[in-house]
Amino acid sequence: MSDLVAPRGASRLRERNREDLLHLLRTRGPLSRAEMARALAVSPTTASSLVAELVAAGLVTEADSADRPPRRGRPAQVVRLTTAPGYLAGVDVGRTHARVAVTDRDQQVLAERNVHLPVGHDREATTALVLDVLDELLTGLGAGRGDLTALGIGLPGPLESATELIGVGAILPEWVGFDVAGVLRAELGVPVGIDNDANLGMLAEARHGAARGASHAIYIKVSTGLGAGMLLGGELHRGAGGSAGELGHTPLDLDGMVCRCGSRGCLETVASVRAVLAMLRPTLGADLTLEDVLRLAADGNRACERAIEDVGRGIGRGVAVLANILDPEVVLIGGPLAAAGEPLLDAVRESVRRTCIPSVSSRVRVERSALGDRAEVLGAVAVAADVASTAGLDGGARSTTR
Numbered sequence: 001m002s003d004l005v006a007p008r009g010a011s012r013l014r015e016r017n018r019e020d021l022l023h024l025l026r027t028r029g030p031l032s033r034a035e036m037a038r039a040l041a042v043s044p045t046t047a048s049s050l051v052a053e054l055v056a057a058g059l060v061t062e063a064d065s066a067d068r069p070p071r072r073g074r075p076a077q078v079v080r081l082t083t084a085p086g087y088l089a090g091v092d093v094g095r096t097h098a099r100v101a102v103t104d105r106d107q108q109v110l111a112e113r114n115v116h117l118p119v120g121h122d123r124e125a126t127t128a129l130v131l132d133v134l135d136e137l138l139t140g141l142g143a144g145r146g147d148l149t150a151l152g153i154g155l156p157g158p159l160e161s162a163t164e165l166i167g168v169g170a171i172l173p174e175w176v177g178f179d180v181a182g183v184l185r186a187e188l189g190v191p192v193g194i195d196n197d198a199n200l201g202m203l204a205e206a207r208h209g210a211a212r213g214a215s216h217a218i219y220i221k222v223s224t225g226l227g228a229g230m231l232l233g234g235e236l237h238r239g240a241g242g243s244a245g246e247l248g249h250t251p252l253d254l255d256g257m258v259c260r261c262g263s264r265g266c267l268e269t270v271a272s273v274r275a276v277l278a279m280l281r282p283t284l285g286a287d288l289t290l291e292d293v294l295r296l297a298a299d300g301n302r303a304c305e306r307a308i309e310d311v312g313r314g315i316g317r318g319v320a321v322l323a324n325i326l327d328p329e330v331v332l333i334g335g336p337l338a339a340a341g342e343p344l345l346d347a348v349r350e351s352v353r354r355t356c357i358p359s360v361s362s363r364v365r366v367e368r369s370a371l372g373d374r375a376e377v378l379g380a381v382a383v384a385a386d387v388a389s390t391a392g393l394d395g396g397a398r399s400t401t402r
């Protein structure tokens with residue numbers, strides 16, 4: 001009778017191996033059969049037969065040898081997920097910048113540009129500028145809009161999943177209610193995905209950065225405001241409406257400063273770039289910038305060092321609240337203030353150690369984002385890859401990032 005059980009068990013194992021292989025290619029990009037066999041701990045013969053099944057199902061493709069340098073004279077053979085040919089684009093719009101990247105279908109960056117923008121930049125003008133930059137980057141690659149497969153865009157602020165509109169409380173108040181994804185979709189005629197910047201940072205770190213291999217992780221973007229992207233069980237957690245992770249508006253001090261959201265004493269009034277500058281401008285001048293603060297702190301200016309430590313402790317209190325609830329493996333500190341480096345991270349760690357329950361604080365790692373100021377645009381590219389793949393599966397009707 002056991003001969004009836006064995007094939008069923010073997011078939012389940014094979015199914016799981018197929019899923020693991022697809023997941024591997026999705027997270028690590030194209031791989032040789034030997035690399036796949038090693039990563040899945042199966043024999044080369046099993047890996048080859050899994051690949052053959054997935055090729056027959058149209059889910060993976062054997063790549064042309066030109067994509068990788070030949071080894072010892074023999075062309076390298078790699079296997080990749082089947083995606084539409086063409087380019088992916090990622091766009092990251094912030095309070096004072098727009099970054100655009102064009103990648104190949106494996107999310108390798110081919111061209112990228114960062115443009116500085118004035119505070120309060122006009123939403124229509126910035127959208128037009130993004131399209132111009134995208135056109136220039138594509139032209140530089142000898143391509144055009146017709147070669148684009150999909151685009152992902154990130155904005156700082158809560159995004160309502162159902163409408164794709166940026167919500168109240170955003171860093172870009174001028175963009176509230178603006179359907180930038182719809183405009184780009186109409187202009188480009190390709191699937192467009194949109195998400196908030198902290199979620200994109202988390203996605204990029206999980207796929208290409210310091211959270212690779214983690215199932216539970218938090219990405220904290222310390223910028224003008226304070227946002228969190230959360231990876232739970234290997235999936236980005238966006239919440240019911242898309243507003244999950246608005247850590248900056250956690251009430252901390254009922255008698256504290258009035259926040260830009262209208263509440264009083266929100267965490268980001270003491271834990272953000274805005275908070276650093278508010279602390280130092282009365283003594284160091286009204287035109288003090290974050291770059292000045294980072295330079296002065298590196299030169300040993302005690303006021304700047306103190307401001308960074310104080311804000312680090314504030315960030316740590318917010319991290320502790322989230323970590324106690326989510327029990328992550330790693331917390332990554334990203335955004336422009338992360339450039340302050342170890343003094344900031346040490347203050348965050350100290351605060352986490354003091355305020356987290358010991359079973360969490362003894363294990364959780366607090367580290368700096370590995371992708372720096374490119375995390376968000378690389379996350380936007382990952383979203384573009386996801387919408388391209390979803391569009392391929394359901395005939396192009398879907399456009400959201402889920």
Ligand SMILES: [Zn+2]
Nearest residue numbers: 249259261266
């Ligand atoms: Zn607030």
